[in-house]
Amino acid sequence: xxxVLEVRDLSKTFTLHTIDGRTVVSLRGxxxxxxxxxxxxxxxxxGAGKSSLLRCxxxxxxxxxxxxxxxLPDGRVELTSLADRKMARLRGREICYVSxxxxxxPRAGALEVVADAARRxxxxxxxxxxxxAESLRRLGLDEALWDVDCGVLSGGERQRxxxxxxxxRPPRLLLLDEPVSALDPANRELALSLVSxxxxxxxxxxxxxxxxxxxxxxxxxxxxxxxxRIVASGTAxxxxxxxxxxx
Amino acid sequence: MTTAVRxxxxxxxxxxxxxxxxxxxxxxxxxxxTAVCVPGYxxxxxxREMPVARGWGSGGLQVTLxxxxxxxxxxxxxxxxxxxxxxxxxxxxxxxxxxxxxxTDTRAxxxxxxxxxxxxxxxxxxxxVVFQVPVAEPLRGVQRSSAECDRMHAEADYSxxxxxLYEDIVRNGIITQSTGYPVLVNGRYVMAxxxxxxxxxxxxxxxxxxxxxxxxxxxxxxxxxxxxxVNPLTFDDVPFEVExxxxxxxxxCGSDDTYLVEAPxxxxxxxxxxxxxxxxxxxxxxxxxxxxxxxxxxxxPARPSVKSQPASLRTGAGxxxxxxxxxRPVAPFDGGDWMLKVDKVGKxxxxxxxxxxxxxxxSFGTAVSPLTGAIVxxxxxxxxxxxxxxxxxxxxxxxGKSTVLNCLIGDERASTGTVRxxxxxxxxxxxxxxxxxxxxxxxIDTVSIVYQDPAxxxxxxxxxGGNIAERxxxxxxxxxxxxxxxxxxxxxxxxxxxxxxxxxxxxxxxGMRQRVQIAKALxTGAPVLLLDEPTTGLDAxxxxxxxxxxxxxxxxxDVAAVVVSHDFAVIEALTDRCVVMQTGRVVESGLTxxxxxxxxxxxxxxxxxxxxx
Numbered sequence: 039x040x041x042v043l044e045v046r047d048l049s050k051t052f053t054l055h056t057i058d059g060r061t062v063v064s065l066r067g068x069x070x071x072x073x074x075x076x077x078x079x080x081x082x083x084x085g086a087g088k089s090s091l092l093r094c095x096x097x098x099x100x101x102x103x104x105x106x107x108x109x110l111p112d113g114r115v116e117l118t119s120l121a122d123r124k125m126a127r128l129r130g131r132e133i134c135y136v137s138x139x140x141x142x143x144p145r146a147g148a149l150e151v152v153a154d155a156a157r158r159x160x161x162x163x164x165x166x167x168x169x170x171a172e173s174l175r176r177l178g179l180d181e182a183l184w185d186v187d188c189g190v191l192s193g194g195e196r197q198r199x200x201x202x203x204x205x206x207r208p209p210r211l212l213l214l215d216e217p218v219s220a221l222d223p224a225n226r227e228l229a230l231s232l233v234s235x236x237x238x239x240x241x242x243x244x245x246x247x248x249x250x251x252x253x254x255x256x257x258x259x260x261x262x263x264x265x266x267r268i269v270a271s272g273t274a275x276x277x278x279x280x281x282x283x284x285x
Numbered sequence: 286m287t288t289a290v291r292x293x294x295x296x297x298x299x300x301x302x303x304x305x306x307x308x309x310x311x312x313x314x315x316x317x318x319t320a321v322c323v324p325g326y327x328x329x330x331x332x333r334e335m336p337v338a339r340g341w342g343s344g345g346l347q348v349t350l351x352x353x354x355x356x357x358x359x360x361x362x363x364x365x366x367x368x369x370x371x372x373x374x375x376x377x378x379x380x381x382x383x384x385x386x387x388x389t390d391t392r393a394x395x396x397x398x399x400x401x402x403x404x405x406x407x408x409x410x411x412x413x414v415v416f417q418v419p420v421a422e423p424l425r426g427v428q429r430s431s432a433e434c435d436r437m438h439a440e441a442d443y444s445x446x447x448x449x450l451y452e453d454i455v456r457n458g459i460i461t462q463s464t465g466y467p468v469l470v471n472g473r474y475v476m477a478x479x480x481x482x483x484x485x486x487x488x489x490x491x492x493x494x495x496x497x498x499x500x501x502x503x504x505x506x507x508x509x510x511x512x513x514x515v516n517p518l519t520f521d522d523v524p525f526e527v528e529x530x531x532x533x534x535x536x537x538c539g540s541d542d543t544y545l546v547e548a549p550x551x552x553x554x555x556x557x558x559x560x561x562x563x564x565x566x567x568x569x570x571x572x573x574x575x576x577x578x579x580x581x582x583x584x585x586p587a588r589p590s591v592k593s594q595p596a597s598l599r600t601g602a603g604x605x606x607x608x609x610x611x612x613r614p615v616a617p618f619d620g621g622d623w624m625l626k627v628d629k630v631g632k633x634x635x636x637x638x639x640x641x642x643x644x645x646x647x648s649f650g651t652a653v654s655p656l657t658g659a660i661v662x663x664x665x666x667x668x669x670x671x672x673x674x675x676x677x678x679x680x681x682x683x684x685g686k687s688t689v690l691n692c693l694i695g696d697e698r699a700s701t702g703t704v705r706x707x708x709x710x711x712x713x714x715x716x717x718x719x720x721x722x723x724x725x726x727x728x729i730d731t732v733s734i735v736y737q738d739p740a741x742x743x744x745x746x747x748x749x750g751g752n753i754a755e756r757x758x759x760x761x762x763x764x765x766x767x768x769x770x771x772x773x774x775x776x777x778x779x780x781x782x783x784x785x786x787x788x789x790x791x792x793x794x795x796g797m798r799q800r801v802q803i804a805k806a807l808x809t810g811a812p813v814l815l816l817d818e819p820t821t822g823l824d825a826x827x828x829x830x831x832x833x834x835x836x837x838x839x840x841x842x843d844v845a846a847v848v849v850s851h852d853f854a855v856i857e858a859l860t861d862r863c864v865v866m867q868t869g870r871v872v873e874s875g876l877t878x879x880x881x882x883x884x885x886x887x888x889x890x891x892x893x894x895x896x897x898x
Contacts, residue, residue, distance in 0.1 A: 055887035
């Protein structure tokens with residue numbers, strides 16, 4: 039099966055000019071594939087490079103070397119060298135990145151944020167509003183909060199808005215970075231079932247969870263990272279048992 | 286009577302040359318011929334002073350003396366009558382120095398010098414009417430700079446005139462300009478009609494006679510040759526009207542189709558004493574006169590007032606309101622389809638041109654050329670923007686971002702590089718090679734700019750609606766009501782209360798002014814929008830509101846936007862892509878969130894660190 043995402047030998051080093059040009063190596067030659075309908079979970083300690091990997095795929099970070107290839111119905115696209123404008127377009131439509139923290143424009147309300155995301159995916163203004171409402175309802179966000187400035191909402195509420203914006207229409211590739219870390223058990227369950235249903239609809243998911251139960255519940259494959267490298271790959275049971283044994 | 290005039294009258298033979306020598310006559314005749322060839326255009330001329338005080342008909346006297354011959358019959362009228370002191374003096378000066386005949390009967394006259402009226406009598410090709418003009422420049426009321434007036438005429442840029450009419454209607458429900466009503470001559474030049482009442486204006490259109498205008502103080506001659514279209518400036522849906530007093534008749538001759546003036550005791554009398562006297566005596570062709578009288582322009586008492594309360598313009602109020610302008614969905618932009626493309630633009634202030642560039646830029650830490658001392662404000666700046674996309678231009682003060690924007694809009698002349706617009710000749714034309722006039726035209730409906738200082742983009746003396754009307758009339762809008770509706774719709778969109786629509790923008794707060802400036806920039810749906818530090822001059826809470834507004838506007842419109850700011854928060858909120866400038870050069874460019882999270886250039890890293898407050 040052709041993968042949706044193909045990462046080859048990806049490396050990323052930060053040069054901090056403000057601290058005398060000190061360098062911080064974040065990724066040291068990472069390669070992996072994610073196919074449609076596959077949920078690949080990345081496990082590993084803090085600083086292993088999990089989030090950096092997601093961000094390099096999303097091009098929030100610009101990798102130094104290696105390739106990130108996205109397979110689309112009409113051909114393959116090399117994301118590391120794609121023109122900025124085309125990348126911006128792909129981001130709205132084919133690749134969605136849900137970070138741990140909600141990043142929204144200042145003073146925007148939940149419905150506006152999610153409807154915006156829907157519009158970027160090509161929905162007309164009216165449909166986008168409906169799709170946004172449905173998406174927020176599905177994640178159990180109280181309707182009274184829909185037009186409140188996201189900046190004043192609780193961490194859990196913000197995370198759900200973030201997830202709603204990322205999944206208002208199923209993308210081809212979904213990048214999840216700790217999307218449920220602030221949710222209570224009931225809402226966490228809602229969110230996880232949403233992700234699971236997207237995977238079964240054929241979305242390729244690359245996810246970072248610290249919560250091993252979530253990984254067991256969702257992942258079709260697990261990758262373990264340490265110090266910017268992939269050190270192991272296998273089923274959830276294989277990798278997580280190992281991980282638990284280590285800790 | 287002045288000594289000069291007394292001398293003239295005592296020694297007419299000798300004085301004829303003294304009043305206007307052959308050289309001066311030639312000059313005036315040349316100017317007059319030019320004026321006839323270019324109807325409505327003010328031709329400057331040179332002449333010696335006339336022996337009458339300025340404001341007493343010196344310009345008219347020069348033209349009359351230039352065109353009159355011994356076979357002519359002269360008539361001079363002032364307020365409409367032939368017997369005034371000034372009219373009598375002028376008539377005596379001209380007839381005694383040129384030996385032409387003088388007559389008060391319009392039918393007998395061939396040259397008629399006048400100030401405030403056109404004779405009531407039907408005029409024919411045998412007549413030349415010479416108007417004494419107090420103020421030749423029709424734009425004087427809206428523009429004090431003569432050079433700027435000349436430019437406006439040259440480019441037929443009369444939007445300021447239309448705004449003045451718009452403001453007049455807004456304030457008064459009618460156009461109150463009574464005498465010297467501005468007209469468009471031959472579809473080209475706006476012309477001042479000297480202080481004749483509106484009653485006389487329709488008779489200038491396609492007239493059989495020649496009209497000459499002489500302005501002594503401004504030394505201009507202009508003309509309306511026979512059979513020339515002359516249209517009073519007015520909106521398509523606000524009719525031009527002449528003066529009218531219901532059921533008024535001349536107390537002497539009984540005419541009700543002449544221009545009447547009020548006399549003591551509530552009576553009305555004809556202003557044209559010659560016609561009135563002859564009509565009383567039964568010696569006038571009243572039917573022929575009625576045929577040329579401007580009765581078609583009498584006000585229609587049944588017509589509703591055009592005055593409209595701003596609140597009634599709110600979309601949906603009233604049945605005649607059209608549907609609101611549909612909000613265009615954001616079309617996904619596709620790779621190469623740029624709307625604006627900037628290529629290697631550079632600007633050097635000072636000597637040396639390209640030679641000044643060496644030794645400047647970020648790696649040298651200076652924009653000042655060590656070789657020539659010139660300031661290299663921008664060099665080798667390239668980017669493009671697609672419809673529906675916003676590009677940020679970020680950098681600290683002096684980094685050259687505003688210089689680049691000024692070169693784009695044409696406020697500044699770029700030293701090198703090209704700027705192309707997909708909507709201008711399919712992108713094949715370099716805007717930097719266009720004339721200033723062509724570039725100004727592009728600003729009407731192709732490239733809009735919002736300045737940091739609202740005063741730079743607005744006329745603060747004019748109302749909010751009038752400022753928007755300026756842009757719309759420049760783009761050719763001629764319906765008052767359509768302009769009102771469009772202005773109301775735009776102001777509503779930028780959240781300016783419609784109750785303030787008709788207030789001068791000088792009474793607005795800074796944030797409100799900025800909103801009006803944004804509405805004006807959007808008025809004609811220009812495909813390119815440039816925003817120069819749009820929120821910088823505003824305090825934090827107001828800036829936030831304007832920023833939110835811009836974010837919404839960019840989202841719902843398909844414009845290609847360039848946002849210049851030194852504030853990463855503004856760039857982050859508004860743009861997808863971003864170019865970082867330092868000392869005149871582009872040091873880094875990329876996706877906005879990538880530049881924020883993973884800046885590569887030392888300068889960008891410092892900028893990002895500074896933004897995290």
